[in-house]
Amino acid sequence: MSNRFDGGVHTAGTLAVASNTRTPSRPAARPASRRPRARARRTRPPVAPSDRATPGAPTRRCTLSTQRPTLADVAAAAKVSVSTASLAFSGAGPIAAATRQRVLDAATELDYSGPNPLGRQLRQGRSxxxxxxxxxxLRRSFRDPVSVQVLDGLVGTIGPLGLGVLLIPGADELTAATVDPLVESAAMDVAVLLWGGTTDDPVLASLRRRxxxxVLVEGKQFTDMATVGIDDRGGVATATRHLLELGHTRIATVTLPFNRExxxxxxxxxxxxxxxWExxxxxxxxxxxxxxxxxxxYETPASLVEHGADAGRALLSAPDRPTAIVCQSDLLAGGVVLAARELGLRVPEDVSVLGFDGLDLPWLAPxxxxxxxxxxxxxxxxxxHAVEDLLAGEMPPYRELPVSLRIGTTTGPVPA
Incomplete structure (x- = not known):
């Protein structure tokens, strides 16, 4: 996302006027014998009966200005102070019900929709x-159900708090800027860094500087930042022991990226x-x-099915191929299964495949x-909730969510 204008010049509110460099000549003098014509008298159009004010009806105020009515206009119409009118809209503080209703009626009469939310945010010191x-x-993140589901849980929880989300992409390629300009300049009350990354991440340095x-998600714990994580290390250890119990000893692994390269x-x-990368x-x-x-x-550049398939082809085409493969995401694991089928191998009779995330992958059926x-x-x-705590001025404790091994059909005894 970007707040820049690209591909043109923005000239709002300006008007270009062409001018002649020659000095215009004076108009010819009016002949003395010629008398100016009398101006035609302007008459007002008749007022329709429906437009005439009805005795006792409230007078609708009108203005020739096209400016948006202000809170001060509403206060004047309701014959209250501006602070009282503000209380009527905020719903906070002591104000009589009749007074509040008078303010709201005046606002309706003036077609005033309420205080400017940007101004209110600025007064509160928040965006x-x-x-x-x-x-x-983003093009990769939105292909990953893990990112989508975590974002859904985040947005669905902070929405009722009156907060919005600004999505900021990470660096796409090595040639791209290390830190997106929005990290350096965008207005935000709290930042969330998904997939914590490195311990010396330049994004973290920028956020600290500002x-x-x-909130770090699955990153290293710092005293000055909130962290939410999962017991992924323990979960992988449990899954690997499951393969050992099935008799596997030749175990390979397909990983997420090592670093920004x-x-x-x-x-x-x-x-x-x-x-x-953590x-x-x-x-x-x-x-x-x-x-x-x-x-x-086997290192992959991203958690995508095609990268898992590439890894599966490379590992399973070797003469001393592994009997089991532990993958660091379900999409990578799904790609390995597809590669095994392509090579004519049976899963799990010839090779066991294990993933991480708990996604529903109907396209992998049966x-x-x-x-x-x-x-x-x-x-x-x-x-x-960590965001909410930070906005309240509190540093939430580290929270680690549990994981669990879910047995499917892609793991079985070591081949005889």
Missing amino acids: GIVGVVVGDA GIPT RREGVADEERMTALD ITSRRLAGITDAGVTPVAV DVLTTVAQPLAEKGAAVA
């Missing part, structure tokens, strides 16, 4: 806006040192917590994904 930095390009209260392919030891790091740690060292780590389910809408609501 009424929550800036949500999604951490990725002094904007911030968003590379794709099997990560070697050197590449592993570049891992600095979510990816925690979910990889869950596998090692279960006592497993992955036979291969398979039902084994996954670590997280409460997506509840997470969005928890973020909204």
